[in-house]
Amino acid sequence: MDDQTFLLLYGVLAGVLFASFRKAVYDRKVANVPIVGFSGFIASCWDGLRFIHQAPELIQRGYELYPEGIFRVARLFRWEYVVCGPKLIKDVAGAPEHVVSFAEGAEENVQMKFTMGREIVENHYHMDLVRTTLTRNLHKCFPDVRDEIICAFDDVLELEGSEWKSYPVLPTMMTIVARVSNRLFVGLPLCRDKAYLANNVAYAVDVIRSANKITLLPPFLRPQNDFISWMLNIVDEDQKAVLPLTLRILSVNMVLFTQALFDLTTYPEYLLPMREEAERVVAEEGWSKAALNSMVKIDSFLRESQRINTSGLLEMTRKVIAKEGFRFSDGTVLPYGSYVAVAARPTHYDESKYENATKFDGFRFAQERTEHQANHESNDVFKRQMISTAVDHLSFGTGKHACPGRFFAATELKAMMAHLVLNYDVKPEVEGIRPADIVFGQNFFPNPTGRVRFRKRQ
Numbered sequence: 001m002d003d004q005t006f007l008l009l010y011g012v013l014a015g016v017l018f019a020s021f022r023k024a025v026y027d028r029k030v031a032n033v034p035i036v037g038f039s040g041f042i043a044s045c046w047d048g049l050r051f052i053h054q055a056p057e058l059i060q061r062g063y064e065l066y067p068e069g070i071f072r073v074a075r076l077f078r079w080e081y082v083v084c085g086p087k088l089i090k091d092v093a094g095a096p097e098h099v100v101s102f103a104e105g106a107e108e109n110v111q112m113k114f115t116m117g118r119e120i121v122e123n124h125y126h127m128d129l130v131r132t133t134l135t136r137n138l139h140k141c142f143p144d145v146r147d148e149i150i151c152a153f154d155d156v157l158e159l160e161g162s163e164w165k166s167y168p169v170l171p172t173m174m175t176i177v178a179r180v181s182n183r184l185f186v187g188l189p190l191c192r193d194k195a196y197l198a199n200n201v202a203y204a205v206d207v208i209r210s211a212n213k214i215t216l217l218p219p220f221l222r223p224q225n226d227f228i229s230w231m232l233n234i235v236d237e238d239q240k241a242v243l244p245l246t247l248r249i250l251s252v253n254m255v256l257f258t259q260a261l262f263d264l265t266t267y268p269e270y271l272l273p274m275r276e277e278a279e280r281v282v283a284e285e286g287w288s289k290a291a292l293n294s295m296v297k298i299d300s301f302l303r304e305s306q307r308i309n310t311s312g313l314l315e316m317t318r319k320v321i322a323k324e325g326f327r328f329s330d331g332t333v334l335p336y337g338s339y340v341a342v343a344a345r346p347t348h349y350d351e352s353k354y355e356n357a358t359k360f361d362g363f364r365f366a367q368e369r370t371e372h373q374a375n376h377e378s379n380d381v382f383k384r385q386m387i388s389t390a391v392d393h394l395s396f397g398t399g400k401h402a403c404p405g406r407f408f409a410a411t412e413l414k415a416m417m418a419h420l421v422l423n424y425d426v427k428p429e430v431e432g433i434r435p436a437d438i439v440f441g442q443n444f445f446p447n448p449t450g451r452v453r454f455r456k457r458q
């Protein structure tokens with residue numbers, strides 16, 4: 001959808017706003033949950049609009065008022081119930097699907113039917129594929145992943161001698177992640193086909209943009225995206241089933257890697273220790289998926305980057321679908337039809353959970369693992385890895401719907417980071433300046449125009 005059409009459709013929104021908001025007013029009578037922001041009818045409509053650009057402030061205010069409770073803020077067409085604190089987050093994480101639905105929550109959040117195609121919403125084959133086949137085969141597929149990382153960095157960066165070259169990080173990393181992920185799913189030669197990759201990348205950007213815009217439209221005005229149909233036309237029958245999955249991987253992994261690269265150039269002191277670690281591990285164990293487990297500093301750096309740059313202000317969105325509503329362990333009952341999510345980003349920035357929580361401390365988790373090991377707290381050693389989920393680290397969610405793709409994501413991204421620090425020098429485009437995130441509603445995106453300089457390692 002182009003911007004003009006979007007503006008036109010958005011005009012219609014004003015007409016339906018009043019009627020739609022009635023439902024929210026009705027909900028307010030049912031749910032005994034404090035409101036953060038205005039409670040009057042017109043004023044709360046204003047809050048719904050404010051959410052688009054000031055959600056972080058609204059949610060942070062609620063978190064500070066109710067750090068172990070539930071509050072709600074007005075969205076354009078509904079209330080957002082926000083859950084804080086480990087006890088209530090566990091309630092959401094463990095709630096049965098027929099009471100509190102993950103699928104309905106994801107549909108509202110990512111507008112999946114419109115942005116990713118019905119396939120990924122309705123076909124549970126993908127979930128099984130990620131949980132079983134993909135994760136189990138990571139060891140076996142690792143040589144392919146590694147081969148594609150080497151070729152993709154070479155081809156995309158095109159570096160010679162000792163020259164420094166500047167690159168727009170997001171599109172550059174998107175192309176590399178697209179190639180590496182597609183090597184697994186559609187294989188050679190399609191994973192290197194320029195037109196196919198360009199559409200992958202355009203699609204990943206479009207999913208994010210469209211999902212944001214679509215949530216601002218009333219349901220009957222929501223359009224269908226056509227990137228997926230284009231790609232479905234050019235891939236083989238057996239590749240069709242995994243395509244939506246590949247595209248999903250692309251949009252999440254490239255965001256994480258772009259943020260990690262901005263962090264690496266903002267805090268250059270982490271490059272050498274990670275390079276030394278990768279060199280030592282590769283010398284001792286060679287290149288394998290198992291060797292990545294020994295790269296504790298790289299793992300910690302990526303986990304910290306995820307903590308600080310969590311793309312979701314809120315995560316684990318669910319819809320209450322049981323007629324009798326959903327009762328939390330503190331007795332709060334959310335009515336049928338409510339949308340609930342957990343305050344992920346405020347949790348990650350909570351001083352009571354992380355020392356110097358607002359500071360980027362790339363090796364904080366490596367340090368904790370070393371301390372736990374020294375104290376023989378063997379189980380805790382694993383709790384601070386990139387793949388570990390926790391009520392205070394919510395980037396992959398936690399509980400029964402915790403991201404099953406995180407094992408793949410961690411393998412791909414750790415292998416990419418190890419390759420990068422071993423083979424390249426990097427520095428920021430402008431010394432001391434980290435390109436600012438773009439914030440839209442509840443989402444934080446890495447700056448799409450931010451640049452970084454690369455040269456071959458000297």
Ligand code: HEM
Nearest residue numbers: 130249252253256316395396397398401402403404405409
């Ligand atoms: C850095 C990368 C990634 C991040 C940050 C991420 C994050 C998430 C989050 C927050 C959820 C929802 C958890 C919840 O609501 O409880 C989720 C679910 C999911 N993710 Fe990921 N993800 C990533 C990579 C991947 C990859 C690479 C795949 C596929 C290979 C994948 C497949 C899935 C699937 C299938 C679900 C739904 C799980 C279910 O229905 O129970 N994700 N992910």
